[in-house]
Amino acid sequence: MSRILVVGGGLIGIRHLQAVAAHPACTLIGLVDPNPEIITDCPRFADMAEVPAPVDGVILATPTHLHSKHGAYAAKRGWHMMIEKPVTEDLAQARALQKAIQIAKVRSLVGHHRRYHAPVQQLKSLIANGAIGQPVTASLIWAMRKPDAYFKDNWRSAHGSPVLINLVHDIDLLRFALGEITGTAALRGRGQRGDTRTESGAVALSFESGATGTISFADTAPSPWGFEAATGENPNIGTTRQDMLWITGTKGAISFPSMTLWSGQDWSRPAEQVPFTAAENAKPPLDAQLDHFLEVTQGAAPLIDVADATRTLDIALQIEDQLRQQAPAPEPAHP
Known part of the structure:
Protein backbone atom coordinates (compact mmCIF):
# COMPACT_ATOMS: atom_id res chain seq x y z
CA MET A 1 0.00 0.00 0.00
CA SER A 2 1.41 3.38 -1.04
CA ARG A 3 0.99 6.14 1.52
CA ILE A 4 -0.24 9.21 -0.40
CA LEU A 5 -0.72 12.76 0.87
CA VAL A 6 -2.79 15.38 -1.01
CA VAL A 7 -1.93 19.06 -0.68
CA GLY A 8 -4.56 21.57 -1.82
CA GLY A 9 -8.31 21.20 -1.42
CA GLY A 10 -9.54 23.04 -4.51
CA LEU A 11 -11.58 21.50 -7.32
CA ILE A 12 -8.76 19.39 -8.73
CA GLY A 13 -7.34 18.62 -5.28
CA ILE A 14 -10.61 17.12 -4.13
CA ARG A 15 -10.74 14.98 -7.28
CA HIS A 16 -7.26 13.68 -6.46
CA LEU A 17 -8.32 13.09 -2.86
CA GLN A 18 -11.31 11.02 -3.95
CA ALA A 19 -9.18 9.02 -6.40
CA VAL A 20 -6.58 8.20 -3.75
CA ALA A 21 -9.24 7.26 -1.19
CA ALA A 22 -10.88 4.88 -3.68
CA HIS A 23 -7.68 3.28 -4.97
CA PRO A 24 -7.11 -0.26 -3.65
CA ALA A 25 -3.32 0.20 -3.55
CA CYS A 26 -3.33 3.52 -1.67
CA THR A 27 -3.50 4.61 1.93
CA LEU A 28 -4.67 8.21 2.14
CA ILE A 29 -2.52 10.01 4.71
CA GLY A 30 -4.74 13.08 4.62
CA LEU A 31 -5.33 16.52 3.14
CA VAL A 32 -3.14 19.56 3.71
CA ASP A 33 -5.05 22.83 3.33
CA PRO A 34 -5.33 25.79 5.72
CA ASN A 35 -9.01 26.36 4.86
CA PRO A 36 -11.09 24.80 7.67
CA GLU A 37 -14.28 25.08 5.61
CA ILE A 38 -13.23 22.23 3.35
CA ILE A 39 -15.16 19.24 4.61
CA THR A 40 -13.54 15.80 4.32
CA ASP A 41 -13.58 12.65 6.41
CA CYS A 42 -9.81 12.16 6.25
CA PRO A 43 -7.05 13.50 8.53
CA ARG A 44 -6.52 17.25 8.10
CA PHE A 45 -3.37 19.36 8.32
CA ALA A 46 -2.97 23.11 7.90
CA ASP A 47 0.64 22.74 6.74
CA MET A 48 2.88 19.98 5.40
CA ALA A 49 5.14 20.46 8.43
CA GLU A 50 2.32 19.03 10.59
CA VAL A 51 2.31 15.68 8.76
CA PRO A 52 3.98 13.14 11.06
CA ALA A 53 3.25 9.95 9.20
CA PRO A 54 5.63 8.35 6.67
CA VAL A 55 4.69 9.43 3.14
CA ASP A 56 5.57 7.61 -0.08
CA GLY A 57 4.18 10.23 -2.44
CA VAL A 58 2.54 13.63 -2.31
CA ILE A 59 0.13 15.16 -4.82
CA LEU A 60 0.57 18.94 -5.00
CA ALA A 61 -2.67 20.54 -6.20
CA THR A 62 -1.98 24.01 -4.82
CA PRO A 63 -1.99 27.29 -6.80
CA THR A 64 0.74 27.37 -9.44
CA HIS A 65 2.83 30.05 -7.73
CA LEU A 66 3.25 27.71 -4.73
CA HIS A 67 4.39 24.63 -6.66
CA SER A 68 8.10 25.37 -6.44
CA LYS A 69 8.02 26.12 -2.71
CA HIS A 70 5.86 23.13 -1.85
CA GLY A 71 7.81 20.82 -4.17
CA ALA A 72 11.13 21.85 -2.61
CA TYR A 73 9.73 21.13 0.86
CA ALA A 74 8.42 17.73 -0.24
CA ALA A 75 11.83 16.92 -1.71
CA LYS A 76 13.51 17.73 1.62
CA ARG A 77 11.13 15.32 3.33
CA GLY A 78 12.12 12.64 0.80
CA TRP A 79 8.63 12.48 -0.73
CA HIS A 80 8.16 11.59 -4.38
CA MET A 81 5.74 14.08 -5.89
CA MET A 82 3.10 14.60 -8.52
CA ILE A 83 2.59 18.28 -9.30
CA GLU A 84 -0.42 19.76 -11.01
CA LYS A 85 0.13 21.70 -14.21
CA PRO A 86 1.54 24.14 -15.14
CA VAL A 87 4.59 22.86 -13.30
CA THR A 88 5.45 26.30 -11.84
CA GLU A 89 4.75 29.98 -12.45
CA ASP A 90 7.99 30.75 -14.31
CA LEU A 91 11.15 29.11 -15.58
CA ALA A 92 13.31 30.20 -12.63
CA GLN A 93 10.95 28.42 -10.23
CA ALA A 94 10.89 25.32 -12.44
CA ARG A 95 14.66 25.13 -12.55
CA ALA A 96 14.95 25.64 -8.79
CA LEU A 97 12.44 22.84 -8.25
CA GLN A 98 14.30 20.52 -10.61
CA LYS A 99 17.53 21.19 -8.72
CA ALA A 100 15.86 20.43 -5.37
CA ILE A 101 14.51 17.16 -6.78
CA GLN A 102 17.93 16.14 -8.08
CA ILE A 103 19.64 16.95 -4.78
CA ALA A 104 17.06 14.99 -2.78
CA LYS A 105 17.09 12.10 -5.28
CA VAL A 106 13.31 11.88 -5.35
CA ARG A 107 11.13 11.34 -8.41
CA SER A 108 8.62 13.73 -9.97
CA LEU A 109 5.56 13.47 -12.17
CA VAL A 110 3.63 16.46 -13.57
CA GLY A 111 -0.12 16.26 -14.05
CA HIS A 112 -0.45 16.78 -17.78
CA HIS A 113 -3.12 14.10 -17.67
CA ARG A 114 -4.04 14.30 -21.36
CA PRO A 275 -10.66 1.89 -41.81
CA PHE A 276 -9.48 2.47 -38.28
CA THR A 277 -10.88 2.24 -34.75
CA ALA A 278 -10.07 4.85 -32.14
CA ALA A 279 -8.77 3.53 -28.84
CA GLU A 280 -10.99 3.96 -25.79
CA ASN A 281 -9.95 4.79 -22.25
CA ALA A 282 -9.98 1.75 -19.99
CA LYS A 283 -10.40 4.11 -17.03
CA PRO A 284 -10.60 7.88 -16.49
CA PRO A 285 -7.24 9.53 -17.31
CA LEU A 286 -6.90 10.94 -13.79
CA ASP A 287 -7.16 7.41 -12.42
CA ALA A 288 -4.64 6.13 -14.97
CA GLN A 289 -2.34 8.97 -13.94
CA LEU A 290 -2.61 7.90 -10.29
CA ASP A 291 -1.74 4.31 -11.26
CA HIS A 292 1.35 5.63 -13.00
CA PHE A 293 2.30 7.85 -10.06
CA LEU A 294 2.30 4.81 -7.80
CA GLU A 295 4.65 3.13 -10.29
CA VAL A 296 6.87 6.22 -10.28
CA THR A 297 7.14 6.10 -6.48
CA GLN A 298 8.41 2.54 -6.92
CA GLY A 299 11.06 3.55 -9.44
CA ALA A 300 9.33 3.60 -12.84
CA ALA A 301 10.31 6.29 -15.35
CA PRO A 302 7.76 9.13 -15.31
CA LEU A 303 5.71 9.86 -18.42
CA ILE A 304 6.40 13.56 -17.84
CA ASP A 305 8.67 14.83 -15.07
CA VAL A 306 9.53 18.39 -13.98
CA ALA A 307 12.26 18.75 -16.61
CA ASP A 308 9.91 17.68 -19.42
CA ALA A 309 7.04 19.84 -18.15
CA THR A 310 9.41 22.82 -17.97
CA ARG A 311 9.80 22.63 -21.76
CA THR A 312 6.01 22.85 -22.14
CA LEU A 313 5.95 25.79 -19.72
CA ASP A 314 8.71 27.54 -21.68
Whole structure:
Protein backbone atom coordinates (compact mmCIF):
# COMPACT_ATOMS: atom_id res chain seq x y z
CA MET A 1 0.00 0.00 0.00
CA SER A 2 1.41 3.38 -1.04
CA ARG A 3 0.99 6.14 1.52
CA ILE A 4 -0.24 9.21 -0.40
CA LEU A 5 -0.72 12.76 0.87
CA VAL A 6 -2.79 15.38 -1.01
CA VAL A 7 -1.93 19.06 -0.68
CA GLY A 8 -4.56 21.57 -1.82
CA GLY A 9 -8.31 21.20 -1.42
CA GLY A 10 -9.54 23.04 -4.51
CA LEU A 11 -11.58 21.50 -7.32
CA ILE A 12 -8.76 19.39 -8.73
CA GLY A 13 -7.34 18.62 -5.28
CA ILE A 14 -10.61 17.12 -4.13
CA ARG A 15 -10.74 14.98 -7.28
CA HIS A 16 -7.26 13.68 -6.46
CA LEU A 17 -8.32 13.09 -2.86
CA GLN A 18 -11.31 11.02 -3.95
CA ALA A 19 -9.18 9.02 -6.40
CA VAL A 20 -6.58 8.20 -3.75
CA ALA A 21 -9.24 7.26 -1.19
CA ALA A 22 -10.88 4.88 -3.68
CA HIS A 23 -7.68 3.28 -4.97
CA PRO A 24 -7.11 -0.26 -3.65
CA ALA A 25 -3.32 0.20 -3.55
CA CYS A 26 -3.33 3.52 -1.67
CA THR A 27 -3.50 4.61 1.93
CA LEU A 28 -4.67 8.21 2.14
CA ILE A 29 -2.52 10.01 4.71
CA GLY A 30 -4.74 13.08 4.62
CA LEU A 31 -5.33 16.52 3.14
CA VAL A 32 -3.14 19.56 3.71
CA ASP A 33 -5.05 22.83 3.33
CA PRO A 34 -5.33 25.79 5.72
CA ASN A 35 -9.01 26.36 4.86
CA PRO A 36 -11.09 24.80 7.67
CA GLU A 37 -14.28 25.08 5.61
CA ILE A 38 -13.23 22.23 3.35
CA ILE A 39 -15.16 19.24 4.61
CA THR A 40 -13.54 15.80 4.32
CA ASP A 41 -13.58 12.65 6.41
CA CYS A 42 -9.81 12.16 6.25
CA PRO A 43 -7.05 13.50 8.53
CA ARG A 44 -6.52 17.25 8.10
CA PHE A 45 -3.37 19.36 8.32
CA ALA A 46 -2.97 23.11 7.90
CA ASP A 47 0.64 22.74 6.74
CA MET A 48 2.88 19.98 5.40
CA ALA A 49 5.14 20.46 8.43
CA GLU A 50 2.32 19.03 10.59
CA VAL A 51 2.31 15.68 8.76
CA PRO A 52 3.98 13.14 11.06
CA ALA A 53 3.25 9.95 9.20
CA PRO A 54 5.63 8.35 6.67
CA VAL A 55 4.69 9.43 3.14
CA ASP A 56 5.57 7.61 -0.08
CA GLY A 57 4.18 10.23 -2.44
CA VAL A 58 2.54 13.63 -2.31
CA ILE A 59 0.13 15.16 -4.82
CA LEU A 60 0.57 18.94 -5.00
CA ALA A 61 -2.67 20.54 -6.20
CA THR A 62 -1.98 24.01 -4.82
CA PRO A 63 -1.99 27.29 -6.80
CA THR A 64 0.74 27.37 -9.44
CA HIS A 65 2.83 30.05 -7.73
CA LEU A 66 3.25 27.71 -4.73
CA HIS A 67 4.39 24.63 -6.66
CA SER A 68 8.10 25.37 -6.44
CA LYS A 69 8.02 26.12 -2.71
CA HIS A 70 5.86 23.13 -1.85
CA GLY A 71 7.81 20.82 -4.17
CA ALA A 72 11.13 21.85 -2.61
CA TYR A 73 9.73 21.13 0.86
CA ALA A 74 8.42 17.73 -0.24
CA ALA A 75 11.83 16.92 -1.71
CA LYS A 76 13.51 17.73 1.62
CA ARG A 77 11.13 15.32 3.33
CA GLY A 78 12.12 12.64 0.80
CA TRP A 79 8.63 12.48 -0.73
CA HIS A 80 8.16 11.59 -4.38
CA MET A 81 5.74 14.08 -5.89
CA MET A 82 3.10 14.60 -8.52
CA ILE A 83 2.59 18.28 -9.30
CA GLU A 84 -0.42 19.76 -11.01
CA LYS A 85 0.13 21.70 -14.21
CA PRO A 86 1.54 24.14 -15.14
CA VAL A 87 4.59 22.86 -13.30
CA THR A 88 5.45 26.30 -11.84
CA GLU A 89 4.75 29.98 -12.45
CA ASP A 90 7.99 30.75 -14.31
CA LEU A 91 11.15 29.11 -15.58
CA ALA A 92 13.31 30.20 -12.63
CA GLN A 93 10.95 28.42 -10.23
CA ALA A 94 10.89 25.32 -12.44
CA ARG A 95 14.66 25.13 -12.55
CA ALA A 96 14.95 25.64 -8.79
CA LEU A 97 12.44 22.84 -8.25
CA GLN A 98 14.30 20.52 -10.61
CA LYS A 99 17.53 21.19 -8.72
CA ALA A 100 15.86 20.43 -5.37
CA ILE A 101 14.51 17.16 -6.78
CA GLN A 102 17.93 16.14 -8.08
CA ILE A 103 19.64 16.95 -4.78
CA ALA A 104 17.06 14.99 -2.78
CA LYS A 105 17.09 12.10 -5.28
CA VAL A 106 13.31 11.88 -5.35
CA ARG A 107 11.13 11.34 -8.41
CA SER A 108 8.62 13.73 -9.97
CA LEU A 109 5.56 13.47 -12.17
CA VAL A 110 3.63 16.46 -13.57
CA GLY A 111 -0.12 16.26 -14.05
CA HIS A 112 -0.45 16.78 -17.78
CA HIS A 113 -3.12 14.10 -17.67
CA ARG A 114 -4.04 14.30 -21.36
CA ARG A 115 -1.05 12.04 -22.03
CA TYR A 116 -3.02 9.24 -20.35
CA HIS A 117 -5.92 9.38 -22.81
CA ALA A 118 -5.83 6.22 -24.91
CA PRO A 119 -6.48 8.12 -28.20
CA VAL A 120 -3.59 10.50 -27.37
CA GLN A 121 -1.26 7.54 -26.87
CA GLN A 122 -2.60 6.05 -30.09
CA LEU A 123 -2.06 9.30 -31.99
CA LYS A 124 1.56 9.52 -30.86
CA SER A 125 2.18 5.89 -31.85
CA LEU A 126 0.59 6.26 -35.30
CA ILE A 127 2.66 9.33 -36.12
CA ALA A 128 5.86 7.74 -34.83
CA ASN A 129 5.21 4.63 -36.92
CA GLY A 130 4.71 6.61 -40.13
CA ALA A 131 0.97 6.12 -40.61
CA ILE A 132 0.71 9.54 -42.29
CA GLY A 133 4.32 9.73 -43.44
CA GLN A 134 6.41 12.69 -42.31
CA PRO A 135 4.20 15.20 -40.45
CA VAL A 136 3.81 18.48 -42.34
CA THR A 137 1.12 20.60 -40.66
CA ALA A 138 -1.04 20.60 -37.54
CA SER A 139 -4.12 22.75 -36.92
CA LEU A 140 -5.71 22.92 -33.47
CA ILE A 141 -8.73 24.86 -32.22
CA TRP A 142 -9.65 25.57 -28.61
CA ALA A 143 -12.67 27.83 -28.40
CA MET A 144 -15.37 28.09 -25.76
CA ARG A 145 -17.22 30.82 -23.92
CA LYS A 146 -16.38 30.79 -20.25
CA PRO A 147 -19.23 32.02 -18.02
CA ASP A 148 -19.04 35.63 -16.85
CA ALA A 149 -18.98 34.44 -13.24
CA TYR A 150 -15.60 32.82 -13.92
CA PHE A 151 -14.07 36.30 -14.09
CA LYS A 152 -16.19 38.12 -11.51
CA ASP A 153 -14.37 39.75 -8.57
CA ASN A 154 -11.19 37.67 -8.87
CA TRP A 155 -7.69 37.67 -10.36
CA ARG A 156 -8.89 36.23 -13.66
CA SER A 157 -10.56 39.49 -14.72
CA ALA A 158 -7.13 41.01 -15.42
CA HIS A 159 -4.70 38.09 -15.49
CA GLY A 160 -6.79 35.10 -16.53
CA SER A 161 -5.34 34.63 -20.00
CA PRO A 162 -6.30 31.24 -21.42
CA VAL A 163 -2.70 30.56 -22.44
CA LEU A 164 -1.42 29.33 -19.06
CA ILE A 165 -4.84 28.16 -17.90
CA ASN A 166 -5.87 26.21 -20.99
CA LEU A 167 -3.45 26.28 -23.94
CA VAL A 168 -0.60 24.88 -21.86
CA HIS A 169 -2.45 21.54 -22.16
CA ASP A 170 -2.73 21.81 -25.95
CA ILE A 171 0.93 22.78 -26.22
CA ASP A 172 1.88 19.69 -24.25
CA LEU A 173 -0.40 17.55 -26.42
CA LEU A 174 1.35 18.81 -29.57
CA ARG A 175 4.81 18.29 -28.04
CA PHE A 176 3.86 14.77 -27.00
CA ALA A 177 2.45 13.80 -30.40
CA LEU A 178 4.74 15.69 -32.77
CA GLY A 179 7.97 16.40 -30.91
CA GLU A 180 9.74 19.50 -29.66
CA ILE A 181 8.55 22.99 -30.59
CA THR A 182 11.37 25.25 -31.76
CA GLY A 183 9.63 28.53 -32.59
CA THR A 184 6.48 30.52 -31.82
CA ALA A 185 4.71 33.61 -33.16
CA ALA A 186 1.45 34.87 -31.67
CA LEU A 187 -1.22 37.43 -32.58
CA ARG A 188 -3.73 38.84 -30.11
CA GLY A 189 -7.42 39.17 -30.91
CA ARG A 190 -9.84 41.93 -29.92
CA GLY A 191 -11.22 41.65 -26.40
CA GLN A 192 -14.93 41.07 -25.82
CA ARG A 193 -14.94 41.56 -22.05
CA GLY A 194 -12.47 44.45 -22.04
CA ASP A 195 -8.84 44.94 -22.93
CA THR A 196 -7.09 44.13 -19.64
CA ARG A 197 -6.27 40.54 -20.55
CA THR A 198 -5.71 38.32 -23.58
CA GLU A 199 -8.94 36.56 -24.54
CA SER A 200 -8.30 35.20 -28.02
CA GLY A 201 -5.61 34.90 -30.62
CA ALA A 202 -3.68 32.79 -33.06
CA VAL A 203 -0.33 31.06 -32.62
CA ALA A 204 2.08 29.72 -35.25
CA LEU A 205 4.50 26.97 -34.25
CA SER A 206 7.54 25.31 -35.78
CA PHE A 207 8.65 21.83 -34.77
CA GLU A 208 12.09 20.28 -34.62
CA SER A 209 10.94 17.76 -37.25
CA GLY A 210 10.32 20.55 -39.77
CA ALA A 211 6.53 20.46 -39.39
CA THR A 212 4.56 23.61 -38.63
CA GLY A 213 1.35 24.13 -36.70
CA THR A 214 -1.29 26.63 -35.68
CA ILE A 215 -3.48 27.11 -32.63
CA SER A 216 -6.61 29.27 -32.75
CA PHE A 217 -7.98 30.02 -29.28
CA ALA A 218 -10.70 31.99 -27.54
CA ASP A 219 -12.49 31.91 -24.20
CA THR A 220 -15.23 34.23 -25.48
CA ALA A 221 -16.58 32.13 -28.37
CA PRO A 222 -18.95 29.18 -27.89
CA SER A 223 -17.96 26.38 -30.25
CA PRO A 224 -17.92 22.58 -30.53
CA TRP A 225 -14.11 22.55 -30.88
CA GLY A 226 -11.77 22.03 -27.95
CA PHE A 227 -10.18 19.07 -26.20
CA GLU A 228 -12.63 19.05 -23.29
CA ALA A 229 -15.68 19.26 -25.54
CA ALA A 230 -14.25 16.71 -27.95
CA THR A 231 -13.39 14.08 -25.34
CA GLY A 232 -16.00 14.78 -22.66
CA GLU A 233 -13.31 14.66 -19.99
CA ASN A 234 -14.55 17.65 -17.96
CA PRO A 235 -18.04 17.32 -16.42
CA ASN A 236 -18.32 21.13 -16.30
CA ILE A 237 -17.94 21.51 -20.07
CA GLY A 238 -20.51 20.35 -22.60
CA THR A 239 -19.51 17.37 -24.73
CA THR A 240 -19.73 17.59 -28.55
CA ARG A 241 -17.41 14.75 -29.72
CA GLN A 242 -16.19 16.97 -32.56
CA ASP A 243 -12.61 16.82 -33.80
CA MET A 244 -10.36 19.70 -32.75
CA LEU A 245 -6.94 18.71 -34.13
CA TRP A 246 -6.04 17.94 -37.74
CA ILE A 247 -2.57 16.71 -38.74
CA THR A 248 -1.31 16.26 -42.30
CA GLY A 249 1.69 14.27 -43.50
CA THR A 250 3.44 13.26 -46.68
CA LYS A 251 1.31 10.09 -47.01
CA GLY A 252 -1.99 11.09 -45.46
CA ALA A 253 -3.71 12.85 -42.60
CA ILE A 254 -5.49 12.22 -39.31
CA SER A 255 -8.03 14.09 -37.19
CA PHE A 256 -8.35 13.83 -33.42
CA PRO A 257 -10.01 12.53 -31.28
CA SER A 258 -12.10 10.56 -33.78
CA MET A 259 -8.82 9.17 -35.18
CA THR A 260 -10.18 9.48 -38.70
CA LEU A 261 -7.24 8.34 -40.82
CA TRP A 262 -6.73 9.31 -44.47
CA SER A 263 -4.29 8.04 -47.08
CA GLY A 264 -3.45 9.85 -50.30
CA GLN A 265 -1.04 10.40 -53.16
CA ASP A 266 -1.15 13.52 -55.33
CA TRP A 267 -4.00 15.86 -56.22
CA SER A 268 -5.12 13.74 -59.16
CA ARG A 269 -6.77 11.27 -56.81
CA PRO A 270 -8.91 12.03 -53.77
CA ALA A 271 -7.59 11.02 -50.37
CA GLU A 272 -9.21 7.82 -49.12
CA GLN A 273 -10.34 7.10 -45.60
CA VAL A 274 -8.53 4.18 -44.00
CA PRO A 275 -10.66 1.89 -41.81
CA PHE A 276 -9.48 2.47 -38.28
CA THR A 277 -10.88 2.24 -34.75
CA ALA A 278 -10.07 4.85 -32.14
CA ALA A 279 -8.77 3.53 -28.84
CA GLU A 280 -10.99 3.96 -25.79
CA ASN A 281 -9.95 4.79 -22.25
CA ALA A 282 -9.98 1.75 -19.99
CA LYS A 283 -10.40 4.11 -17.03
CA PRO A 284 -10.60 7.88 -16.49
CA PRO A 285 -7.24 9.53 -17.31
CA LEU A 286 -6.90 10.94 -13.79
CA ASP A 287 -7.16 7.41 -12.42
CA ALA A 288 -4.64 6.13 -14.97
CA GLN A 289 -2.34 8.97 -13.94
CA LEU A 290 -2.61 7.90 -10.29
CA ASP A 291 -1.74 4.31 -11.26
CA HIS A 292 1.35 5.63 -13.00
CA PHE A 293 2.30 7.85 -10.06
CA LEU A 294 2.30 4.81 -7.80
CA GLU A 295 4.65 3.13 -10.29
CA VAL A 296 6.87 6.22 -10.28
CA THR A 297 7.14 6.10 -6.48
CA GLN A 298 8.41 2.54 -6.92
CA GLY A 299 11.06 3.55 -9.44
CA ALA A 300 9.33 3.60 -12.84
CA ALA A 301 10.31 6.29 -15.35
CA PRO A 302 7.76 9.13 -15.31
CA LEU A 303 5.71 9.86 -18.42
CA ILE A 304 6.40 13.56 -17.84
CA ASP A 305 8.67 14.83 -15.07
CA VAL A 306 9.53 18.39 -13.98
CA ALA A 307 12.26 18.75 -16.61
CA ASP A 308 9.91 17.68 -19.42
CA ALA A 309 7.04 19.84 -18.15
CA THR A 310 9.41 22.82 -17.97
CA ARG A 311 9.80 22.63 -21.76
CA THR A 312 6.01 22.85 -22.14
CA LEU A 313 5.95 25.79 -19.72
CA ASP A 314 8.71 27.54 -21.68
CA ILE A 315 6.66 27.47 -24.90
CA ALA A 316 3.52 28.70 -23.10
CA LEU A 317 5.43 31.58 -21.51
CA GLN A 318 6.93 32.57 -24.86
CA ILE A 319 3.42 32.79 -26.32
CA GLU A 320 2.08 34.65 -23.29
CA ASP A 321 4.87 37.21 -23.48
CA GLN A 322 4.34 37.78 -27.20
CA LEU A 323 0.61 38.36 -26.66
CA ARG A 324 1.12 40.60 -23.62
CA GLN A 325 3.46 42.91 -25.52
CA GLN A 326 0.83 43.61 -28.18
CA ALA A 327 -1.73 46.34 -27.84
CA PRO A 328 -5.33 45.13 -27.94
CA ALA A 329 -6.77 45.08 -31.44
CA PRO A 330 -8.52 48.39 -32.22
CA GLU A 331 -12.26 48.66 -32.65
CA PRO A 332 -13.32 48.54 -36.32
CA ALA A 333 -13.94 51.86 -38.00
CA HIS A 334 -17.60 52.66 -38.67
CA PRO A 335 -18.68 54.81 -41.62
